[in-house]
Amino acid sequence: MNRRVIVLGFGLAVAALPALAVQVEPLAWTPGPNSAQPSLTATREGSFALTWQQKRGAEAELHVARFDAPRRAGANPSEASSVPSAQAAVARGDDWFVNWADFPSLAVLDNGDWVTFTLRKSAGSTYAYDIHLQRSLDGGATWQLPVKVNDDGQPVQHGFVSLMPDGGDRVLMVWLDGRQDTAHGAHGGPAGGHGAAHHGHDEGPMTLRSAVVGRDGVAREGAKLDADTCSCCQTDLVRRGGEAIAVYRDHAEGIRDIAMLRRSRDGQWSASTTVHDDAWRMPGCPVNGPAAAVNRDALAVLWPTMAKGPLEVKLAISPRAGAAFAAPAVLEAGESVLGRVDVAPWRDGGFLASWVGGDGRGAVLRVAELDASGRVIARRDVVALPPGRQLGHPRLAATGGDVAMVAWTEPTAQGPRVRAAWLRAQD
Numbered sequence: 001m002n003r004r005v006i007v008l009g010f011g012l013a014v015a016a017l018p019a020l021a022v023q024v025e026p027l028a029w030t031p032g033p034n035s036a037q038p039s040l041t042a043t044r045e046g047s048f049a050l051t052w053q054q055k056r057g058a059e060a061e062l063h064v065a066r067f068d069a070p071r072r073a074g075a076n077p078s079e080a081s082s083v084p085s086a087q088a089a090v091a092r093g094d095d096w097f098v099n100w101a102d103f104p105s106l107a108v109l110d111n112g113d114w115v116t117f118t119l120r121k122s123a124g125s126t127y128a129y130d131i132h133l134q135r136s137l138d139g140g141a142t143w144q145l146p147v148k149v150n151d152d153g154q155p156v157q158h159g160f161v162s163l164m165p166d167g168g169d170r171v172l173m174v175w176l177d178g179r180q181d182t183a184h185g186a187h188g189g190p191a192g193g194h195g196a197a198h199h200g201h202d203e204g205p206m207t208l209r210s211a212v213v214g215r216d217g218v219a220r221e222g223a224k225l226d227a228d229t230c231s232c233c234q235t236d237l238v239r240r241g242g243e244a245i246a247v248y249r250d251h252a253e254g255i256r257d258i259a260m261l262r263r264s265r266d267g268q269w270s271a272s273t274t275v276h277d278d279a280w281r282m283p284g285c286p287v288n289g290p291a292a293a294v295n296r297d298a299l300a301v302l303w304p305t306m307a308k309g310p311l312e313v314k315l316a317i318s319p320r321a322g323a324a325f326a327a328p329a330v331l332e333a334g335e336s337v338l339g340r341v342d343v344a345p346w347r348d349g350g351f352l353a354s355w356v357g358g359d360g361r362g363a364v365l366r367v368a369e370l371d372a373s374g375r376v377i378a379r380r381d382v383v384a385l386p387p388g389r390q391l392g393h394p395r396l397a398a399t400g401g402d403v404a405m406v407a408w409t410e411p412t413a414q415g416p417r418v419r420a421a422w423l424r425a426q427d
Contacts, residue, residue, distance in 0.1 A: 037103035040397035107163035123155030234289030295345035304339030
């Protein structure tokens with residue numbers, strides 16, 4: 001196997017690593033101009049569901065496409081794997097909140113239902129919007145009418161949603177909810193503060209909340225999980241055995257470290273714990289949340305932090321339920337590193353991680369193959385991209401075997417467009 005030296009963004013060479021034993025196969029297919037905010041989900045059948053939003057004049061649309069995974073590395077991609085095997089429009093509207101950082105995702109439930117959502121404006125304020133859940137009973141071909149999940153009636157932010165199957169037709173949801181701040185809208189205070197430089201608005205009190213929704217569309221088991229979170233960082237939800245695990249960026253006493261909550265089989269949530277004490281104190285939200293994945297009994301959490309200066313992409317592993325996290329590994333650090341992380345289960349009990357790094361000239365979408373302990377086996381650059389918001393948050397999904405899919409937003413002169421690539425293990 002060929003070996004090479006990886007040079008991190010701040011100019012220090014790390015140990016020689018083998019070339020990633022994964023073949024990268026970009027898809028020529030794209031939804032076209034003004035498509036953005038992709039998200040990916042692996043199905044139990046081994047296919048992948050890709051969602052994205054697309055602007056058409058004053059309206060926004062949510063679309064879903066199913067891709068059938070290629071069978072083996074080294075084979076010529078078939079038509080079935082290089083283009084969608086099925087594609088459908090989920091919804092459209094002229095009252096949506098469409099944002100580079102807060103975007104829909106999709107969950108495939110235990111009974112086979114597909115569930116996704118849109119964010120729809122609830123008042124004139126830019127950051128007043130509600131969560132509207134939609135469900136498909138036929139694998140994404142047709143979609144039921146949307147149902148609003150949050151019931152507080154306040155013109156505030158309800159977003160950064162994560163979805164997870166919860167048995168049968170039930171979907172478990174967690175989201176960031178601004179309903180504490182009734183005096184100043186979603187994120188009160190004067191315009192132009194630190195938040196405006198990132199997500200586009202200022203910070204106010206933010207909570208993490210959860211609910212469970214079945215086919216009847218009724219939100220049950222509503223709970224406030226954390227009364228003081230970072231205001232606009234992505235959340236994530238995974239399942240380990242019978243336990244659900246939520247990860248998010250906390251804001252306890254002004255410290256923006258990654259926290260974790262566990263939900264038992266009987267629906268009881270634990271108190272929050274910190275994945276690692278970075279002690280990152282920052283005056284505004286970095287819009288750069290964590291990602292989590294489970295493979296066999298191991299839980300991997302990936303996150304960005306600037307606690308020690310230049311941005312670091314860190315990964316920590318909890319090897320089994322109830323076990324503490326091992327000391328985190330730094331996958332990359334440097335002034336040009338953007339973070340925007342994702343992680344998925346991979347072959348032999350390991351993980352694939354993705355993030356936006358830097359090479360001194362621009363942004364680079366990178367992936368790393370990790371073993372079950374979180375040790376980096378190898379890495380590869382997927383695509384070079386211009387830095388900035390327009391490339392959004394790349395997303396990654398895998399079946400836990402030897403096939404994964406990664407999607408990102410490519411800025412072009414005609415507008416942004418969604419792109420994707422297969423990642424396949426080589427023999």
